[in-house]
Amino acid sequence: MPEKRRLIRRHLLADVLIKPDGSLVWMPASVTNIHKSGVCLYSTGPLKKGEKTRIKITYLKKGRLKKTEEITGTVRWKAKIAGYFAVGIKFNETINEKTHPLMSQCLEYAKGK
Numbered sequence: 001m002p003e004k005r006r007l008i009r010r011h012l013l014a015d016v017l018i019k020p021d022g023s024l025v026w027m028p029a030s031v032t033n034i035h036k037s038g039v040c041l042y043s044t045g046p047l048k049k050g051e052k053t054r055i056k057i058t059y060l061k062k063g064r065l066k067k068t069e070e071i072t073g074t075v076r077w078k079a080k081i082a083g084y085f086a087v088g089i090k091f092n093e094t095i096n097e098k099t100h101p102l103m104s105q106c107l108e109y110a111k112g113k
Contacts, residue, residue: 015030016055017055021053040086042086044084048078052074055073057102066102072093
């Protein structure tokens with residue numbers, strides 16, 4: 001099948017927390033790939049297409065928690081897979097060194113630079 005994506009995805013395995021807007025509960029999720037405009041993840045709870053979300057990512061340095069960053073996004077697609085929910089989320093914010101310094105570094109690392 002031909003690739004329809006315009007942006008190259010970088011494979012990344014990371015545990016994150018995700019929360020639909022209006023919810024009080026953060027759900028565990030695992031990121032499978034990332035790019036500058038969004039992320040693909042597997043969630044333990046369902047999300048709806050078009051739903052606004054918050055994603056909380058905690059970075060490690062030398063095996064210790066370094067810092068947590070949050071980013072908002074919108075669910076673009078979803079699919080149920082073996083009791084989990086695969087979800088594509090488009091970021092609602094631009095990622096750069098000023099607004100999301102750790103995620104910006106992560107994207108640079110994923111590019112292989």
